[in-house]
Amino acid sequence: MIRFEQVYKQLAGRTVLDGVDLEIQPGETFFIVGTSGAGKSVTLKHMVRLLTPDSGRVWIGDDCVSEARGRVLEKIRSRFGVLFQGAALLNWISAGENVGLPLLERTNKPVFEIEKLAREKLALVGLESAFDKMPAELSGGMRKRVGLARAIITAPEIILYDEPTSGLDPVTSRAIDQLIDSLRRELGVTSVVVTHDLHSALAIATRIAMLDAGRIVALGTPEEFIQSSNEKVQQFLEAQFITKRGAWEKAVAL
Protein backbone atom coordinates (compact mmCIF):
# COMPACT_ATOMS: atom_id res chain seq x y z
CA MET A 1 0.00 0.00 0.00
CA ILE A 2 2.71 2.45 1.01
CA ARG A 3 6.25 1.72 -0.07
CA PHE A 4 9.43 3.70 0.56
CA GLU A 5 12.36 2.83 -1.67
CA GLN A 6 15.68 4.11 -0.39
CA VAL A 7 14.37 7.55 0.50
CA TYR A 8 16.97 10.18 1.30
CA LYS A 9 16.09 13.69 2.37
CA GLN A 10 18.15 16.64 3.47
CA LEU A 11 16.65 19.65 5.23
CA ALA A 12 18.67 22.71 6.17
CA GLY A 13 21.76 20.88 4.93
CA ARG A 14 21.24 18.06 7.41
CA THR A 15 20.36 14.52 6.42
CA VAL A 16 16.97 13.84 7.96
CA LEU A 17 16.03 10.63 6.17
CA ASP A 18 18.99 8.40 5.50
CA GLY A 19 17.84 5.62 3.21
CA VAL A 20 14.41 4.65 4.49
CA ASP A 21 12.97 1.40 3.12
CA LEU A 22 9.49 0.60 4.21
CA GLU A 23 6.51 -1.39 3.05
CA ILE A 24 3.13 -1.01 4.67
CA GLN A 25 0.43 -3.52 3.73
CA PRO A 26 -3.23 -2.63 3.18
CA GLY A 27 -5.24 -2.84 6.38
CA GLU A 28 -2.26 -2.42 8.66
CA THR A 29 -2.02 -0.17 11.67
CA PHE A 30 1.60 0.71 11.29
CA PHE A 31 3.32 2.55 14.12
CA ILE A 32 6.42 4.67 13.79
CA VAL A 33 8.20 5.45 17.03
CA GLY A 34 11.43 7.24 17.71
CA THR A 35 13.06 10.04 19.61
CA SER A 36 12.15 13.65 19.00
CA GLY A 37 13.74 14.88 15.78
CA ALA A 38 14.28 11.38 14.43
CA GLY A 39 12.38 12.23 11.25
CA LYS A 40 8.96 10.75 11.97
CA SER A 41 6.92 13.73 10.84
CA VAL A 42 9.18 14.09 7.83
CA THR A 43 8.48 10.46 6.91
CA LEU A 44 4.73 11.04 7.11
CA LYS A 45 4.96 14.17 4.99
CA HIS A 46 6.66 12.18 2.23
CA MET A 47 3.59 9.96 1.95
CA VAL A 48 1.43 12.87 0.79
CA ARG A 49 4.23 14.73 -0.92
CA LEU A 50 4.35 17.68 1.36
CA LEU A 51 8.02 16.84 1.05
CA THR A 52 9.76 15.33 -1.94
CA PRO A 53 12.67 12.89 -1.56
CA ASP A 54 16.11 14.01 -2.69
CA SER A 55 16.52 10.49 -4.01
CA GLY A 56 14.44 7.36 -3.82
CA ARG A 57 10.73 6.93 -4.34
CA VAL A 58 7.52 6.72 -2.40
CA TRP A 59 4.71 4.58 -3.79
CA ILE A 60 1.08 4.66 -2.81
CA GLY A 61 -0.43 1.52 -4.30
CA ASP A 62 0.63 1.67 -7.94
CA ASP A 63 1.16 5.42 -7.99
CA CYS A 64 4.51 7.02 -7.40
CA VAL A 65 3.50 9.91 -5.16
CA SER A 66 6.99 11.37 -5.08
CA GLU A 67 6.78 12.09 -8.80
CA ALA A 68 3.07 12.87 -9.10
CA ARG A 69 1.89 16.30 -10.10
CA GLY A 70 -1.29 18.26 -10.52
CA ARG A 71 -4.42 16.20 -10.75
CA VAL A 72 -2.69 12.86 -10.28
CA LEU A 73 -1.26 14.13 -7.02
CA GLU A 74 -4.64 15.43 -6.03
CA LYS A 75 -6.18 12.03 -6.72
CA ILE A 76 -3.56 10.30 -4.59
CA ARG A 77 -4.01 12.81 -1.81
CA SER A 78 -7.75 12.34 -1.82
CA ARG A 79 -7.18 8.76 -0.61
CA PHE A 80 -5.64 10.12 2.58
CA GLY A 81 -6.85 11.59 5.81
CA VAL A 82 -4.13 13.36 7.73
CA LEU A 83 -3.96 14.43 11.36
CA PHE A 84 -1.19 17.00 11.67
CA GLN A 85 1.03 17.26 14.70
CA GLY A 86 -0.44 20.69 15.48
CA ALA A 87 -4.00 19.77 14.36
CA ALA A 88 -3.92 22.56 11.70
CA LEU A 89 -7.52 23.69 12.19
CA LEU A 90 -8.70 26.84 10.45
CA ASN A 91 -9.18 29.28 13.29
CA TRP A 92 -11.92 31.49 11.85
CA ILE A 93 -14.53 28.75 11.58
CA SER A 94 -16.01 26.62 14.35
CA ALA A 95 -14.86 23.13 15.28
CA GLY A 96 -17.91 21.63 13.58
CA GLU A 97 -17.32 23.57 10.39
CA ASN A 98 -13.69 22.48 10.42
CA VAL A 99 -14.76 18.86 10.59
CA GLY A 100 -17.31 19.32 7.82
CA LEU A 101 -14.99 21.36 5.60
CA PRO A 102 -13.64 18.52 3.44
CA LEU A 103 -17.18 17.38 2.61
CA LEU A 104 -18.43 20.91 2.03
CA GLU A 105 -15.59 21.56 -0.37
CA ARG A 106 -15.31 18.26 -2.15
CA THR A 107 -18.85 16.93 -2.36
CA ASN A 108 -22.30 18.20 -3.23
CA LYS A 109 -23.86 16.83 -0.07
CA PRO A 110 -26.47 19.17 1.39
CA VAL A 111 -25.28 21.20 4.33
CA PHE A 112 -27.61 19.61 6.91
CA GLU A 113 -26.26 16.18 6.00
CA ILE A 114 -22.66 17.38 6.35
CA GLU A 115 -23.54 18.84 9.70
CA LYS A 116 -25.02 15.54 10.83
CA LEU A 117 -21.89 13.66 9.76
CA ALA A 118 -19.65 16.21 11.44
CA ARG A 119 -21.57 15.81 14.71
CA GLU A 120 -21.26 12.06 14.38
CA LYS A 121 -17.49 12.20 13.93
CA LEU A 122 -17.09 14.67 16.79
CA ALA A 123 -19.08 12.30 18.98
CA LEU A 124 -16.68 9.51 18.00
CA VAL A 125 -13.79 11.49 19.47
CA GLY A 126 -15.87 12.48 22.50
CA LEU A 127 -16.42 16.12 21.60
CA GLU A 128 -20.10 16.36 20.65
CA SER A 129 -20.40 19.46 22.84
CA ALA A 130 -17.61 21.32 21.00
CA PHE A 131 -19.47 21.61 17.69
CA ASP A 132 -20.04 25.36 17.91
CA LYS A 133 -16.84 26.27 19.69
CA MET A 134 -14.06 28.10 17.88
CA PRO A 135 -10.65 26.37 17.78
CA ALA A 136 -9.17 29.09 20.00
CA GLU A 137 -11.62 28.11 22.73
CA LEU A 138 -10.47 24.50 22.75
CA SER A 139 -7.56 22.96 24.62
CA GLY A 140 -4.64 21.47 22.70
CA GLY A 141 -5.93 17.94 23.23
CA MET A 142 -9.42 18.89 22.09
CA ARG A 143 -8.08 20.57 18.96
CA LYS A 144 -6.18 17.43 18.19
CA ARG A 145 -9.34 15.36 18.44
CA VAL A 146 -11.21 17.80 16.20
CA GLY A 147 -8.35 17.34 13.72
CA LEU A 148 -8.82 13.61 14.02
CA ALA A 149 -12.55 13.91 13.33
CA ARG A 150 -11.75 15.99 10.25
CA ALA A 151 -9.24 13.40 9.05
CA ILE A 152 -11.77 10.57 9.16
CA ILE A 153 -14.90 12.32 7.91
CA THR A 154 -14.19 11.62 4.24
CA ALA A 155 -13.83 7.90 5.03
CA PRO A 156 -10.33 7.76 3.55
CA GLU A 157 -8.52 4.54 2.70
CA ILE A 158 -5.35 5.59 4.45
CA ILE A 159 -5.10 7.72 7.56
CA LEU A 160 -1.89 9.31 8.80
CA TYR A 161 -1.79 10.29 12.45
CA ASP A 162 1.00 12.49 13.74
CA GLU A 163 1.01 11.94 17.50
CA PRO A 164 -2.73 11.45 17.95
CA THR A 165 -2.50 10.96 21.70
CA SER A 166 0.22 13.37 22.74
CA GLY A 167 -1.19 15.93 25.13
CA LEU A 168 -4.21 13.77 25.91
CA ASP A 169 -5.06 12.26 29.27
CA PRO A 170 -4.55 8.48 29.51
CA VAL A 171 -8.25 7.68 29.44
CA THR A 172 -8.92 9.68 26.29
CA SER A 173 -5.72 8.29 24.79
CA ARG A 174 -6.99 4.74 25.15
CA ALA A 175 -10.32 5.78 23.64
CA ILE A 176 -8.48 7.21 20.63
CA ASP A 177 -6.51 3.97 20.37
CA GLN A 178 -9.78 2.04 20.30
CA LEU A 179 -11.09 4.36 17.60
CA ILE A 180 -8.03 3.80 15.42
CA ASP A 181 -8.26 0.08 15.98
CA SER A 182 -11.97 -0.06 15.18
CA LEU A 183 -11.39 1.80 11.91
CA ARG A 184 -9.04 -0.99 10.92
CA ARG A 185 -11.25 -3.82 12.05
CA GLU A 186 -14.53 -2.47 10.75
CA LEU A 187 -13.53 -0.58 7.62
CA GLY A 188 -10.16 -2.05 6.77
CA VAL A 189 -8.51 1.38 6.93
CA THR A 190 -4.74 1.47 6.61
CA SER A 191 -3.28 3.63 9.36
CA VAL A 192 0.18 5.01 9.91
CA VAL A 193 0.60 6.35 13.42
CA VAL A 194 3.53 8.37 14.69
CA THR A 195 3.71 8.30 18.45
CA HIS A 196 5.88 8.39 21.55
CA ASP A 197 3.32 6.35 23.40
CA LEU A 198 4.51 2.75 23.34
CA HIS A 199 1.46 1.62 25.26
CA SER A 200 -0.70 2.59 22.29
CA ALA A 201 1.74 1.05 19.86
CA LEU A 202 1.98 -2.27 21.65
CA ALA A 203 -1.76 -2.44 22.14
CA ILE A 204 -3.07 -1.82 18.63
CA ALA A 205 -0.18 -1.95 16.15
CA THR A 206 0.10 -4.64 13.55
CA ARG A 207 3.74 -3.66 13.16
CA ILE A 208 6.05 -1.13 14.76
CA ALA A 209 9.06 0.57 13.23
CA MET A 210 11.65 2.42 15.23
CA LEU A 211 13.22 5.40 13.51
CA ASP A 212 16.50 6.76 14.72
CA ALA A 213 18.49 9.52 13.03
CA GLY A 214 16.67 8.96 9.76
CA ARG A 215 17.06 5.19 9.64
CA ILE A 216 14.78 2.35 10.54
CA VAL A 217 16.64 0.49 13.24
CA ALA A 218 13.97 -2.00 14.23
CA LEU A 219 10.81 -3.27 12.59
CA GLY A 220 8.36 -5.96 13.55
CA THR A 221 5.16 -7.03 15.23
CA PRO A 222 4.66 -5.81 18.81
CA GLU A 223 5.99 -9.18 20.09
CA GLU A 224 9.08 -8.98 17.93
CA PHE A 225 9.54 -5.34 18.79
CA ILE A 226 9.49 -5.90 22.53
CA GLN A 227 11.97 -8.72 22.22
CA SER A 228 14.27 -6.78 19.94
CA SER A 229 17.86 -6.75 21.05
CA ASN A 230 18.39 -3.30 19.54
CA GLU A 231 19.83 -0.98 22.11
CA LYS A 232 17.68 2.02 21.07
CA VAL A 233 14.52 -0.06 21.29
CA GLN A 234 15.45 -1.34 24.73
CA GLN A 235 16.14 2.22 25.91
CA PHE A 236 12.79 3.30 24.58
CA LEU A 237 10.98 0.43 26.27
CA GLU A 238 12.71 0.95 29.57
CA ALA A 239 11.98 4.64 29.55
CA GLN A 240 8.28 3.79 29.50
CA PHE A 241 8.66 1.05 32.14
CA ILE A 242 7.98 -1.72 29.70
CA THR A 243 10.73 -4.12 30.61
CA LYS A 244 9.08 -7.48 30.79
CA ARG A 245 6.39 -9.31 28.89
CA GLY A 246 4.15 -9.12 31.92
CA ALA A 247 4.26 -5.36 32.00
CA TRP A 248 3.37 -5.17 28.36
CA GLU A 249 0.37 -7.45 28.81
CA LYS A 250 -0.85 -5.15 31.51
CA ALA A 251 -0.54 -2.25 29.11
CA VAL A 252 -2.67 -4.08 26.59
CA ALA A 253 -5.30 -4.88 29.17
CA LEU A 254 -5.73 -1.19 30.00
Next chain:
Amino acid sequence: MEKRGRWCRVPRGYFGSRTILTREPEFLEPPVNAWARIGRALLLGLRDIGRALRMLGEATSNTVFVFSRQNRYEVVHQMFLGGIKSLGVITIVALFTGMILALQTGLELRRFGQEVNIGTAVTVVLLREMGPFMTGLIIAASFGSAIAAQMGTMVVAEEIAALEIMSINPVRFLVMPRLVALALIMPFLTIYTNAIGILGGAIVGYTQLGVTFTAYFENCTRFAETKDLFVGLFKAFIFGVIIVTVACHQGFGASEGAVGVGRATRRTVIISFLTILTMGYFITRVFYK
Protein backbone atom coordinates in the same frame (compact mmCIF):
# COMPACT_ATOMS: atom_id res chain seq x y z
CA MET B 1 16.27 37.06 -0.59
CA GLU B 2 17.43 36.93 2.99
CA LYS B 3 20.64 35.49 4.28
CA ARG B 4 20.59 33.48 7.47
CA GLY B 5 23.93 32.15 8.62
CA ARG B 6 25.47 29.75 6.20
CA TRP B 7 22.33 28.94 4.29
CA CYS B 8 20.08 30.98 2.14
CA ARG B 9 16.59 29.73 2.33
CA VAL B 10 14.21 30.26 -0.49
CA PRO B 11 10.79 28.68 -0.47
CA ARG B 12 10.25 26.26 -3.29
CA GLY B 13 6.93 25.29 -4.60
CA TYR B 14 4.54 25.63 -7.48
CA PHE B 15 4.47 22.28 -9.14
CA GLY B 16 1.50 21.00 -11.00
CA SER B 17 -1.20 23.15 -12.45
CA ARG B 18 -3.59 23.40 -9.55
CA THR B 19 -1.76 22.62 -6.37
CA ILE B 20 0.87 25.28 -6.58
CA LEU B 21 1.79 25.97 -3.00
CA THR B 22 4.10 23.90 -0.89
CA ARG B 23 6.14 24.92 2.01
CA GLU B 24 9.18 22.87 1.24
CA PRO B 25 12.21 25.01 2.06
CA GLU B 26 15.09 25.07 -0.37
CA PHE B 27 18.64 25.56 0.71
CA LEU B 28 21.12 27.20 -1.60
CA GLU B 29 24.86 27.31 -1.20
CA PRO B 30 25.99 30.79 -0.17
CA PRO B 31 26.90 32.97 -3.15
CA VAL B 32 30.62 32.96 -3.90
CA ASN B 33 31.02 36.71 -4.28
CA ALA B 34 29.16 39.99 -4.46
CA TRP B 35 28.33 39.59 -8.15
CA ALA B 36 26.87 36.18 -7.55
CA ARG B 37 24.81 37.65 -4.75
CA ILE B 38 23.44 40.43 -6.94
CA GLY B 39 22.76 38.02 -9.77
CA ARG B 40 20.96 35.61 -7.52
CA ALA B 41 18.90 38.37 -5.94
CA LEU B 42 17.84 39.50 -9.40
CA LEU B 43 16.94 36.03 -10.58
CA LEU B 44 15.03 35.23 -7.42
CA GLY B 45 13.23 38.56 -7.68
CA LEU B 46 12.18 37.75 -11.22
CA ARG B 47 11.11 34.28 -10.17
CA ASP B 48 9.00 35.75 -7.37
CA ILE B 49 7.32 38.14 -9.77
CA GLY B 50 6.59 35.21 -12.06
CA ARG B 51 5.12 33.18 -9.22
CA ALA B 52 3.03 36.06 -7.95
CA LEU B 53 1.64 36.62 -11.45
CA ARG B 54 0.97 32.94 -11.84
CA MET B 55 -0.92 32.89 -8.57
CA LEU B 56 -2.87 35.93 -9.73
CA GLY B 57 -3.70 34.11 -12.96
CA GLU B 58 -4.90 31.08 -11.07
CA ALA B 59 -6.96 33.20 -8.69
CA THR B 60 -8.50 35.00 -11.65
CA SER B 61 -9.41 31.76 -13.38
CA ASN B 62 -10.99 30.61 -10.12
CA THR B 63 -13.34 33.58 -10.01
CA VAL B 64 -15.81 31.31 -11.83
CA PHE B 65 -16.42 29.75 -8.40
CA VAL B 66 -17.28 33.05 -6.81
CA PHE B 67 -20.93 32.13 -6.35
CA SER B 68 -20.29 28.60 -5.11
CA ARG B 69 -21.67 27.87 -1.66
CA GLN B 70 -18.17 27.83 -0.21
CA ASN B 71 -17.15 31.22 -1.51
CA ARG B 72 -20.05 33.61 -1.79
CA TYR B 73 -20.20 34.56 1.89
CA GLU B 74 -16.44 34.76 2.07
CA VAL B 75 -16.35 37.46 -0.61
CA VAL B 76 -18.88 39.57 1.26
CA HIS B 77 -17.05 38.98 4.50
CA GLN B 78 -13.74 40.06 3.01
CA MET B 79 -15.36 43.15 1.51
CA PHE B 80 -16.55 44.00 4.98
CA LEU B 81 -13.12 43.41 6.53
CA GLY B 82 -11.20 45.23 3.81
CA GLY B 83 -13.63 48.02 3.12
CA ILE B 84 -16.05 48.92 5.84
CA LYS B 85 -13.54 48.41 8.62
CA SER B 86 -11.12 50.86 7.00
CA LEU B 87 -13.70 53.62 6.57
CA GLY B 88 -12.72 55.37 9.79
CA VAL B 89 -9.09 55.82 8.84
CA ILE B 90 -9.98 56.67 5.27
CA THR B 91 -12.37 59.38 6.42
CA ILE B 92 -9.73 61.13 8.49
CA VAL B 93 -6.98 60.79 5.91
CA ALA B 94 -9.22 61.94 3.05
CA LEU B 95 -10.60 64.87 5.00
CA PHE B 96 -7.18 66.19 5.89
CA THR B 97 -5.75 65.52 2.45
CA GLY B 98 -8.52 67.63 0.96
CA MET B 99 -7.99 70.33 3.56
CA ILE B 100 -4.23 70.43 2.99
CA LEU B 101 -4.65 70.54 -0.78
CA ALA B 102 -7.14 73.39 -0.51
CA LEU B 103 -5.02 75.35 1.90
CA GLN B 104 -1.76 74.98 -0.01
CA THR B 105 -3.20 75.82 -3.42
CA GLY B 106 -5.56 78.40 -1.96
CA LEU B 107 -2.78 80.42 -0.34
CA GLU B 108 -0.93 80.58 -3.67
CA LEU B 109 -4.04 81.33 -5.69
CA ARG B 110 -5.03 84.11 -3.33
CA ARG B 111 -2.00 86.07 -4.51
CA PHE B 112 -3.72 86.34 -7.87
CA GLY B 113 -7.18 86.73 -6.41
CA GLN B 114 -8.05 83.30 -7.77
CA GLU B 115 -8.85 81.45 -4.55
CA VAL B 116 -12.20 80.34 -5.90
CA ASN B 117 -10.31 77.96 -8.17
CA ILE B 118 -9.27 75.72 -5.26
CA GLY B 119 -12.35 73.69 -6.18
CA THR B 120 -10.80 72.65 -9.46
CA ALA B 121 -7.38 72.07 -7.96
CA VAL B 122 -8.64 69.83 -5.18
CA THR B 123 -11.03 67.88 -7.39
CA VAL B 124 -8.64 67.21 -10.24
CA VAL B 125 -5.76 66.19 -7.99
CA LEU B 126 -7.99 63.92 -5.91
CA LEU B 127 -9.81 62.26 -8.78
CA ARG B 128 -6.78 61.66 -10.92
CA GLU B 129 -4.11 60.82 -8.41
CA MET B 130 -4.47 61.34 -4.69
CA GLY B 131 -7.80 59.57 -4.18
CA PRO B 132 -6.80 56.12 -5.46
CA PHE B 133 -3.24 56.56 -4.20
CA MET B 134 -4.18 57.39 -0.62
CA THR B 135 -6.82 54.67 -0.54
CA GLY B 136 -4.29 52.18 -1.91
CA LEU B 137 -1.71 53.05 0.71
CA ILE B 138 -4.17 52.84 3.57
CA ILE B 139 -5.59 49.51 2.42
CA ALA B 140 -2.12 48.08 1.75
CA ALA B 141 -1.00 49.00 5.24
CA SER B 142 -4.14 47.76 6.97
CA PHE B 143 -5.78 45.01 4.93
CA GLY B 144 -2.71 43.90 2.93
CA SER B 145 -0.55 43.42 5.97
CA ALA B 146 -3.40 41.59 7.70
CA ILE B 147 -3.74 39.19 4.76
CA ALA B 148 0.01 38.53 4.72
CA ALA B 149 0.05 37.88 8.46
CA GLN B 150 -2.92 35.52 8.21
CA MET B 151 -1.54 33.56 5.28
CA GLY B 152 1.89 33.42 6.89
CA THR B 153 0.47 32.11 10.14
CA MET B 154 -1.49 29.50 8.22
CA VAL B 155 1.66 28.35 6.44
CA VAL B 156 3.56 28.08 9.70
CA ALA B 157 0.71 26.20 11.42
CA GLU B 158 0.56 23.75 8.46
CA GLU B 159 -2.98 24.85 7.71
CA ILE B 160 -2.16 25.46 4.06
CA ALA B 161 -0.67 21.97 3.90
CA ALA B 162 -3.83 20.59 5.48
CA LEU B 163 -5.97 22.36 2.88
CA GLU B 164 -3.90 20.92 0.06
CA ILE B 165 -4.18 17.43 1.48
CA MET B 166 -7.93 17.85 1.67
CA SER B 167 -7.77 18.76 -2.04
CA ILE B 168 -8.94 22.27 -1.26
CA ASN B 169 -7.04 24.61 -3.50
CA PRO B 170 -5.75 27.40 -1.22
CA VAL B 171 -5.76 29.81 -4.15
CA ARG B 172 -9.46 29.25 -4.74
CA PHE B 173 -10.29 29.02 -1.07
CA LEU B 174 -8.25 31.95 0.24
CA VAL B 175 -6.85 34.16 -2.51
CA MET B 176 -9.81 34.37 -4.89
CA PRO B 177 -12.38 35.75 -2.41
CA ARG B 178 -9.94 38.38 -1.20
CA LEU B 179 -9.03 39.31 -4.75
CA VAL B 180 -12.64 39.71 -5.83
CA ALA B 181 -13.57 41.55 -2.65
CA LEU B 182 -10.78 44.08 -2.82
CA ALA B 183 -10.94 44.62 -6.58
CA LEU B 184 -14.65 45.41 -6.20
CA ILE B 185 -14.47 47.49 -3.07
CA MET B 186 -11.43 49.63 -3.93
CA PRO B 187 -13.22 51.79 -6.52
CA PHE B 188 -16.03 52.45 -4.05
CA LEU B 189 -13.59 53.32 -1.31
CA THR B 190 -11.90 55.69 -3.73
CA ILE B 191 -15.18 57.42 -4.55
CA TYR B 192 -15.66 57.83 -0.83
CA THR B 193 -12.13 59.22 -0.39
CA ASN B 194 -12.70 61.67 -3.23
CA ALA B 195 -16.01 62.84 -1.79
CA ILE B 196 -14.63 63.37 1.70
CA GLY B 197 -11.52 65.07 0.32
CA ILE B 198 -13.59 67.50 -1.73
CA LEU B 199 -15.69 68.18 1.33
CA GLY B 200 -12.49 68.91 3.31
CA GLY B 201 -11.51 71.40 0.60
CA ALA B 202 -14.89 73.09 0.90
CA ILE B 203 -14.50 73.45 4.66
CA VAL B 204 -11.08 75.08 4.33
CA GLY B 205 -12.32 77.24 1.47
CA TYR B 206 -15.23 78.49 3.54
CA THR B 207 -13.46 78.97 6.86
CA GLN B 208 -10.06 80.23 5.77
CA LEU B 209 -10.27 81.52 2.24
CA GLY B 210 -13.70 83.05 2.14
CA VAL B 211 -14.97 80.88 -0.73
CA THR B 212 -18.67 80.14 -0.41
CA PHE B 213 -19.88 76.55 -0.73
CA THR B 214 -21.86 77.34 -3.86
CA ALA B 215 -18.88 78.93 -5.58
CA TYR B 216 -16.65 76.07 -4.48
CA PHE B 217 -18.83 73.23 -5.72
CA GLU B 218 -19.61 75.03 -8.96
CA ASN B 219 -15.88 75.40 -9.49
CA CYS B 220 -15.31 71.74 -8.68
CA THR B 221 -17.26 70.51 -11.65
CA ARG B 222 -16.04 73.14 -14.09
CA PHE B 223 -12.79 71.55 -15.22
CA ALA B 224 -12.89 68.07 -13.80
CA GLU B 225 -13.93 65.51 -16.41
CA THR B 226 -15.65 62.17 -16.14
CA LYS B 227 -12.48 60.71 -17.58
CA ASP B 228 -10.58 61.85 -14.48
CA LEU B 229 -12.99 59.97 -12.28
CA PHE B 230 -12.89 56.76 -14.29
CA VAL B 231 -9.13 56.65 -14.71
CA GLY B 232 -8.90 57.10 -10.95
CA LEU B 233 -11.32 54.26 -10.35
CA PHE B 234 -9.44 52.04 -12.77
CA LYS B 235 -6.28 52.77 -10.81
CA ALA B 236 -8.07 51.84 -7.60
CA PHE B 237 -9.13 48.53 -9.12
CA ILE B 238 -5.53 47.77 -10.17
CA PHE B 239 -4.24 48.75 -6.75
CA GLY B 240 -6.68 46.33 -5.13
CA VAL B 241 -5.37 43.53 -7.33
CA ILE B 242 -1.77 44.48 -6.52
CA ILE B 243 -2.37 44.52 -2.77
CA VAL B 244 -3.99 41.08 -2.64
CA THR B 245 -1.43 39.52 -4.98
CA VAL B 246 1.56 40.86 -3.08
CA ALA B 247 0.07 40.06 0.33
CA CYS B 248 -0.89 36.48 -0.53
CA HIS B 249 2.36 35.77 -2.33
CA GLN B 250 4.42 37.06 0.58
CA GLY B 251 2.24 35.30 3.13
CA PHE B 252 2.47 31.94 1.38
CA GLY B 253 6.23 32.34 1.17
CA ALA B 254 6.58 32.78 4.93
CA SER B 255 8.71 30.35 6.86
CA GLU B 256 10.64 30.20 10.13
CA GLY B 257 7.72 30.80 12.45
CA ALA B 258 6.81 34.17 13.86
CA VAL B 259 9.92 35.85 12.42
CA GLY B 260 8.94 34.76 8.92
CA VAL B 261 5.40 36.06 9.38
CA GLY B 262 6.73 39.43 10.50
CA ARG B 263 9.03 39.57 7.51
CA ALA B 264 6.21 38.70 5.12
CA THR B 265 4.07 41.47 6.59
CA ARG B 266 6.80 44.06 6.34
CA ARG B 267 7.64 43.13 2.79
CA THR B 268 3.98 43.21 1.81
CA VAL B 269 3.64 46.82 2.90
CA ILE B 270 6.90 47.90 1.25
CA ILE B 271 6.36 46.07 -2.02
CA SER B 272 2.72 47.17 -2.29
CA PHE B 273 3.70 50.80 -1.69
CA LEU B 274 6.38 50.70 -4.35
CA THR B 275 4.21 48.87 -6.86
CA ILE B 276 1.24 51.19 -6.28
CA LEU B 277 3.47 54.21 -6.75
CA THR B 278 5.08 53.02 -9.98
CA MET B 279 1.90 51.57 -11.45
CA GLY B 280 0.11 54.81 -10.62
CA TYR B 281 2.64 56.68 -12.69
CA PHE B 282 2.43 54.33 -15.65
CA ILE B 283 -1.35 54.29 -15.70
CA THR B 284 -1.35 58.09 -15.66
CA ARG B 285 1.12 58.07 -18.54
CA VAL B 286 -1.06 55.80 -20.60
CA PHE B 287 -4.20 57.88 -20.15
CA TYR B 288 -2.79 61.42 -20.14
CA LYS B 289 -0.45 62.11 -23.02
